[in-house]
Amino acid sequence: MSLNDLFKSLPDTRRRQGQRYPLSEVLWIIFLGISSGYVGYRSLYKFAKSNEAYFKEVLFLKYGVPSHVTIRQLLTNLDKDLVKKSFLQWTQSQEIGSLDWLSADGKSLKSTLSDYSDSSQDFCSIVSMYVQKTGLTYAIADFRNKKVGEAEIVRLLLPSIKDKGVILTLDALHTQKKQ
Numbered sequence: 527m528s529l530n531d532l533f534k535s536l537p538d539t540r541r542r543q544g545q546r547y548p549l550s551e552v553l554w555i556i557f558l559g560i561s562s563g564y565v566g567y568r569s570l571y572k573f574a575k576s577n578e579a580y581f582k583e584v585l586f587l588k589y590g591v592p593s594h595v596t597i598r599q600l601l602t603n604l605d606k607d608l609v610k611k612s613f614l615q616w617t618q619s620q621e622i623g624s625l626d627w628l629s630a631d632g633k634s635l636k637s638t639l640s641d642y643s644d645s646s647q648d649f650c651s652i653v654s655m656y657v658q659k660t661g662l663t664y665a666i667a668d669f670r671n672k673k674v675g676e677a678e679i680v681r682l683l684l685p686s687i688k689d690k691g692v693i694l695t696l697d698a699l700h701t702q703k704k705q
Contacts, residue, residue: 529557532616539603547592551585552600555592567594567601610666617662624691627658630683631697632676653679655687655694677702 533550540549559573571594574581578591592600622628632653653676655665665683669676677700687694 527616527619529616530554532612533557536609536612537605539605540600546589547587547596549600551581551587552592552597554585555581556597556601567598570594570597614666617664618686620657620660620662620664622657622660622664622687622690622692626690626692627695628664628687628692629656629658629695630654630680630700631656632679651676653683655683 530550533553536549536553538545538549555574556570559570562573564570564573571591574591574597581587581591630653632651635650635652648670650668650670652666652668654663656662657664665686667679667683669679676697680696680700
């Protein structure tokens, strides 16, 4: 499955009347924008606008590029779980070979902290396995700090790379013995 097939397979939840831009083309603009370091609706629009001639030619956009409002509405209405599941199926369909290096690491997500002044702070985090050779995230999982830890999530992701012969690098956090 190609990335284009993945984008085309996602259901468009917009009303038929509001589909001036095809979903897959807007997703390509968003994907390329985020890959180029543009984050946020207005920032993605600026990226699209600065590359408008290219996008009109390659994606056959009659009306130019979508506005930041269109990008925001499309992203807020997407089924995020379906996108995540589909994207992970695509990344895991990419070949990783014997002796490829994978790095597993967890990161806290900005603006998800709750109870910041309390000793029982909680925040959302993700753990990803990154293939260094291809630059792709091979596996990803999210978790809440109060519920489970990074080491446990990495152990849940390990079966996805079983028998692939890869070299896995981890933080020192993962060298702890059980108490």
